[in-house]
Amino acid sequence: MASGGGRRLGLFSWALFDWANQPYFTLITTFIFAPYFAAEFIGDPVRGQALWGYTLAAAGVVVALFSPILGAIADVSGPRKPWIAAFGVLFVVSCSYLYTAVPGAPGSALWIAIALGLAAIAAEFAIVFNNAMLPSLVPEHQIGRLSGFGWGLGYLGGLVALLMIIGLPDAPFLGLQSAQAEAGRLVGPLTAIWFLIFALPLFLFTPDQR
Numbered sequence: 001m002a003s004g005g006g007r008r009l010g011l012f013s014w015a016l017f018d019w020a021n022q023p024y025f026t027l028i029t030t031f032i033f034a035p036y037f038a039a040e041f042i043g044d045p046v047r048g049q050a051l052w053g054y055t056l057a058a059a060g061v062v063v064a065l066f067s068p069i070l071g072a073i074a075d076v077s078g079p080r081k082p083w084i085a086a087f088g089v090l091f092v093v094s095c096s097y098l099y100t101a102v103p104g105a106p107g108s109a110l111w112i113a114i115a116l117g118l119a120a121i122a123a124e125f126a127i128v129f130n131n132a133m134l135p136s137l138v139p140e141h142q143i144g145r146l147s148g149f150g151w152g153l154g155y156l157g158g159l160v161a162l163l164m165i166i167g168l169p170d171a172p173f174l175g176l177q178s179a180q181a182e183a184g185r186l187v188g189p190l191t192a193i194w195f196l197i198f199a200l201p202l203f204l205f206t207p208d209q210r
Contacts (some may be wrong), residue, residue: 006205011146013201014137017084017130018154020198024123026158027187028116029056032165033057037186041101042109055113057116059120067128081208087126088199091192091199094119098188115170130202136209159193 027033038048041144074080097115098109134143 009201010206011137013148014130014133014204015150015153017126017202018103018150019128019157020195020202021095021123022154022158023191023194024119026089026162027165027191028095028098028119031162032184036113037101037194040103040184042114043103051109052116054118056120059117059124062117062121063124064153067124070125070128071132071148074105074129078210079208080129080133081109081203084126084199085203087122087129088195091122091126092195093192094122095192095195096189099182099185101185101188133206137206157198161191165190 034052037052038045042048042051063118074083077083094115098112098119101112104109131147134147138146
């Protein structure tokens with residue numbers, strides 16, 4: 001890795017990936033889209049929470065089964081960025097699709113559940129390959145420090161994104177229609193845009209293993 005400022009920028013850009021990724025877990029799987037999905041999109045909190053749970057559980061099984069395999073691939077395949085980019089594209093498309101979760105259209109519940117599952121899988125697998133970059137970026141005794149910095153940056157990013165969403169006015173904003181719950185649905189594409197913006201430095205400034 002380059003010395004001086006270039007090296008620091010590369011390390012910060014690696015850590016910034018957590019900032020890019022965390023709003024998915026904060027906005028979609030926890031605070032905003034999850035309750036919207038159950039209460040408004042499905043329209044039945046009990047059935048909606050059950051479908052949400054089954055979807056993320058299925059995604060969790062896929063992640064648990066394939067993460068060790070992908071981790072092994074990451075250890076021997078050289079560059080990690082192409083994998084991160086591929087899962088990043090899947091993540092962005094899946095999160096953006098959540099905007100179509102219009103209340104009163106439960107016939108699309110299956111497709112929204114599929115998008116949720118794919119977004120969860122893509123987010124986790126991108127993290128696998130991002131973490132696999134660590135040994136080539138810093139000496140072994142510095143891995144914990146850089147990893148911890150990335151975790152803290154991600155936590156902060158999720159909090160900032162949540163405060164931004166909470167700060168949106170209740171009245172229709174930028175033409176959003178409250179009757180179609182566009183404010184709740186908007187967290188999908190906003191999460192995708194956030195990821196695109198803040199994951200970009202990783203591809204521009206962080207060196208990849210060859």
